Amino acid sequence: MTSVRRLAYSTLFPVTTELELSAELVAFLENGGRAILFGEDGxxxxxGIIRPDRIRRETADAWRAVTDRARQIAGPAxxxxxxxxxxxxxxHRLTAALPTLSESQAMAEDAFTDRIEAMARDARQLGINLLLSPTADVVAKDNPWLAGRTLGDDIADVSRLVAAYVRGLKRAGIGSTLKHFPGNPVITGLPASQDARVPLKMQELQPYLAPFTAGIDAGADAVFMSPAIFDAVTPPQSGSISPDLIRLLRQELEFSGLVITCDLDxxxxxxxxxLVDIAVEALVAGADLLLVSPAAVPHLDRLARAIERxxxxxxxxxxxxxxxSAAIDRVSS
Known part of the structure; x- marks a missing residue:
């Protein structure tokens, strides 16, 4: 295998909804892959509720066995x-409990950071080194995707909580990810299954960058791009493949860490x-790590070969x- 193809594999970020390494994921790690997202089902x-059978089956020992094996195959991951x-x-129950939203909003900042740190230290003990959290979006209105899934509807308060969350993870020695850049205050549908758009101009989006700025200033390790189509760029396109929005993140917000796409499929x-064309386009646009759903896992070799070509x-x-690949190294080490 060429060194370029191994580099290509290293930029792929497959999702598995099961706590196991399938034969396809083992091959992926052997060929240069260095990132896996342990996701949840639809x-x-x-x-937001983990299945009872999963809770019974996925013990702390089971998590450590899988994460240890992944690193035995891939090295730092x-x-x-x-x-x-x-x-x-x-x-879920395998870490110190996260505060509820109402508790989070009422807590002193130091107390909130302590709660996040306690959760993250437990996650770290299970072999996890990056959380795709916190959510930095603020919902303004009409949002079938993120309504009820954020840290609040006040930009200043969400900014405070995002920064405190990042500091808690940093104290625990685990990476943080701000999602879903550049914010989705309004959206017309569900990005996974619809042509969902954020129908705002750039100047209308600007206030919603504040929580991302707060998280970056606090030391966030990664930023997760939105899958939605943004009318703020020309031509309108998904945040995950938009050079303009990644440039905004890099230049205006001065973010130098890992840029992760949402599910490219x-x-x-x-x-x-x-999908092969979109994967290449995302890298050209400036993304570092390309998230793909479980349905794409059988096609990881095809994606790596397309990137190589x-x-x-x-x-x-x-x-x-x-x-x-170097940006991924800095988070995996």
Whole structure:
């Protein structure tokens, strides 16, 4: 296998909804893959409630066995999951409890940070080193995707909680991820299955950048791009493949960490195009780590080969691929 293809594998971020390494994921790690998201099923995502049978089956020992095996195969790796206050906390009872939203909003900042740190230290003991949290979105109105799944509806208060959450993770030695940049105050549908749009101009989006700025200033390790189509850029396109929005993140917000796409096979991102084309486009746009759903796991080799071909034919500069892989190194080490 070429060194370029191994680099290509390193930029892929497959989701597994089961606490196991399938034969496909083992092959992925052996071929250069270095990131896995331990996700939840659709019902768990929608309700924020982890299935009782999963809770019984997924013990602390089971988590450590899987994360240890992943690192035995891949070496340093990004092993991630969601730990949201108003949505899914994937580890559920296996960590110190997260505060409820009402408790979070009423807490002194130091007390909130302490609660987040306690949860994160427990996650770290299970082999997890990156949380896809906190949510920095603030919902203004009409949001079928994120309504009830954020840290509040006041920009200043959400900014305070986001920064405190990041500080708690940092104290625990675990990475944090701000999602879903550049914010989705209004959205027309569900990005996974619809052509969901954020129908706002850039100047209307600007106030909603504040929680992301607060999280970056607090030391966030990663930023997770929105899958929605943004009318604020020309032509309108998904945040995950938008060079303009990634440039906004890099230049205006001065973020130098890991940029993660949302699921590239979400309808709002994929549209009518092929997943291999979207993967290359996301890297060219400036993304570092490409999230793909469980349905795409059988096609990881095809995606890596497509990225390799894009380097060979000049569509994707080798330096861009190397920079993406280096950004992943900084989080996985």
């Amino acid at each position: 019902t768990e995502y929608a309700t 990004v092993l991630a999951l969601d730990a949201d206050i108003s949505a899914v906390h994937r580890l 979400h309808r709002s991102t994929l549209g009518s195009r092929s 894009a380097v060979e034919d000049g569509r994707l500069p080798l330096a861009r691929l190397q920079a993406a």
